[in-house]
Amino acid sequence: MRFWHKILLAVLALFIAALDVSVIMVMKKSWQLNMDSETQRAASEQLLIANNIYENLNSIQTRGTRITPILLASVAQSYSEYYRKQGIHLQLWDNGQRVYPSRAGTPASPDSGTRDPAELLDEQSIQLSSPLPAPYQHLQLVYQRDISGLFAKQQELSRFFVMINWIVGPVLLLLLYLLIRQLTKPLKLLSETSKTIAEGDYSKRVQLRSKDEFGELALNFNRMAEAVEHRVTALSEMAEDKQRMVDNLAHELRTPLTSMQGFAEFLTTANIGEEEQQTAGRYILSETLRLKNLAFKLLDLSVLRHQALTLRKVELTELFQAVEQSEQPKLADAGIKLHLHHTIPQVWGDADLLASYLVNLIENAIHASKPGSTIQLLAYEQNGDAVLEIRDTGAGMTAEQAKRVFEPFYRGDEARSSEHGGAGLGLSFCRQIAEAHKARLSLDSVPGEGTSIRLFLQLHNNCPLIL
Template sequence: MINWIIGPILLLLLYLLIRQLTKPLKQLSKTTKTIAEGKYTERVQLRSKDEFGELALNFNRMANAVEQHVIELSNMADEKQRMVDNLAHELRTPLTSMQGFAEFLTSANIGQEEQQMAGQYILSETLRLKNLAFKLLDLSVLRHHPLTLKQVDISDLFKSVKQIEQLKLDEAGIKLEMDYSIPAVWGDHDLLASFLVNLVENSIHASPQGSTIRMLAYVLHDEAILEVCDSGFGMTPEQSVRVFEPFYRGEKSRTREYGGAGLGLSLCKQIADAHQARVSLNSTLGQGTSIRIFLQLHNICSLTL
């Protein structure tokens, strides 16, 4: 009778003991399966101070390291994709211009002077494109390392931007006015030219025929300002808030018409960040848009507004 009574009790106690001992292993197995499915934030919730607790602690440390590496790899992939998107976006404008001048060179009724002018433009655009490609490839690095600033001549900068955009300005029937009261700023010539080219192109797409786009350089509160302003369609407050986001297109129908992907202003923001500069945007629907970048003023720039 004692054996018949004690036996089932011992079996029950043994079952409960084995269940208690294997519970951490089951929890660890469940968490491992969850992490293997891609949910890297999952952790083992075990606070015991025995060998199982130490195993859970080490497992959570390993899961933290895996999650951190996954985040870093994801960020690297995003940066590479952003670099490819920026490069593809920036290749479009010079390649289109080079194609136009190449077709101009193949025309039969052009003189030697015009041939030299077209050839010089293709050469200058090729060099600029090469330099810009390397700069765009380095944009991800520039986020972690400061950009080497050099003296950028405003006159040369504005002339190069106007030369790049002249064909599009003529086709759109829009005039580009340039006005500057400072001779130079601190920055990178190729990246600042890309910054202004993107702003001018956006203004061309947003402006009616016969209007004027202004490209300015001046001093404001001991800072050098580069500004592009137009009197075009303008933006709503909601669009102004999101306009620097990658792939955001405020007016999708107009952007599709001109083949835009919503990367121009996103790239401008990255260029400004590389210069450790601020960007401001003022826009009123139906009245136009003005975008400024606040740069360091070169020490030879003693002129004021």
Template structure:
């Protein structure tokens, strides 16, 4: 055989091997990545449902009614399905006796479900099943509500993922046949250029496989390799976008969980303090009713707080309903709770308020004041005093919290509004803080079109001012 024939045959073999290997690798990696993404998304949605259920468990414990439990779970399921009505998602909720609480599937769920065997509480398992020529992803977990176990199964139709792989194989099969035919015709003229193009495609695939999803194939030819490169780039762009969206969603959810956990502390402190007071104090009907009223109001605030913090973090400020409130009345509602917090640290509390009505979201203003006072308490030593006041300064209304505590160093003052930033990590951790208080306060101030200013010197105390300016139609002072 002549040398050019050897080159001809060898070139064809190399081209077929590299082209098909690259095609298979791209398709399989794309399929596995898309399937993994669907699985991660399903697990994340399942966790979201579980978090929603965990949030209402305290309420269900209060009522302790099976019918009420099922009604609440059905409502949560309907809300979740309604939010995802554009996708092929299904939800099944069953009690301990395998009775259906909620189900929106359009197919028969198998009776034997091995993924539920040895499934622990707060553990999520998943499995893929072929049902009626469809591929369904099942994710299941168990939640304990009032000593009863409920099985939550979130399902999503992933048939399109497998069908997409079949379509890609069919597409690449056609491209493969055409490319081989053309290559045999013009191999003598373009073999070196074609080899270099394949090499670049393979190198880009390796870079992307290592995690650099921004890498793209730089081939401008219009032949089959150019088409493959364009399809490969389109696929890489879609994968990069999906990963970015998934990471952003995960960050938002984690930020919500952290903020919500931080805000649970203040009302829980009041509830525990008043409950302990009732437990250790001789019965007095008037005092007991006052204490029960505080415990009830703080419990209701916990319920409302979860929704309001969700809006604060995930929604636009236009979604908050501003109403006219007297700040003095808000101070009066908060004073018992703040006094308990101050007395536990043996810190004095002075409250002063000049008359003013504000267009505000009441619960968010309570969160703002509670956070500022809580920060002041953390910075204060016993026998020191905290002043909470509201006053006019020109045409601006100022909400002010002043303490005599350790102060904030100059190098930290421009960073304290960053989430999770802690100027004194040891002090913050010892008081169960997470560095979120001022970040949340700044967000609440932004909702009300207000500004926060801090004046502080080390060992001389800190003054925090929230400045409300007239003229904003969605917040500020009602003139």
């Protein structure tokens, strides 16, 4: 059974039950009030008739007439005939003997409740009995008022209520059906959207503009769907990156391992001279160093992804001097000059990682530049940020190369990278360093003209110092 079916049946049952109980209570209260009113009216009329009979008997005694049973019956009959038109029946008893109306056989006491079916009314009547005032307290007046009309009205009202139930029930069922279907329409939209998302269409959203609880639910659902879509997209991209990294790593390892195996077999099985042994040994050593550098780079990337940085004040003069001293042998071998210039004294970051960042970029610039050219290492302020820039006039990159250059194991120029033993992890490591500093990294490159890579850091005076 669907949710809206349950709501429909529950609301219908509760409404009809509440309506029936309310109407029955109203009818019962109305009946009680009517009965109280009729009882009070009957008591007033019975008292009035008793007083009239009392005064009539006093008047007869005053004239000296003796009160006999026949006279009592005559007096009672006169009043009975008058009130009978109003649905009132009277009886007069004298010391337990019924005087009016007369009847054959042994009379019954009015207090005993014994009635003559031919002369007394049925249960649809009000009966009152009280003695006349002294000195006629031996006389008892029995008053009966017909209230069958009241019972008839009550029965008519009950029939009308049953008829209303038969009419209101279907009408209420139809109205509740239309109302609940409209109210639960957002749930249907949510269900359909959830099913679509579960089938793989993460771009689906609930189109609901109401401002009630369903509107809030739809808004939160859309936020959740958007977060799920972003998460799934990120996971898909991550899975693709990991697969590409595994493929590239396998490619990087296959060539040196195959060569090392070949030269190792050559050294152990062939009768070769000392010069050939040195050549094979040097190649095995160079490939071993290459694999070691690759392993260290991968370890650095892993540590950087899982370890938060503690940023401190970094003096640019000391940083630039350390980088220049580290790269001076390679610069000298390549015949390239390094030009240092900074217009700001400090930046906010991790000195060791920033040094690794600059070293990787300078080495890439050395490989891309020609002898006699100059590489610039700059630091300056731009729009409230500290910018570290490496600029060269080397081979440059195409737009496609620039787009993928920060991916792990990507090498834009396979021949040049293999020549210098690169594994394509340097710029990926630089990107990780930038992300660890929550910094922005930009690259501008023109084929044949050179490349400029800028890192936007926070200035030291924008952050509290940690000494």
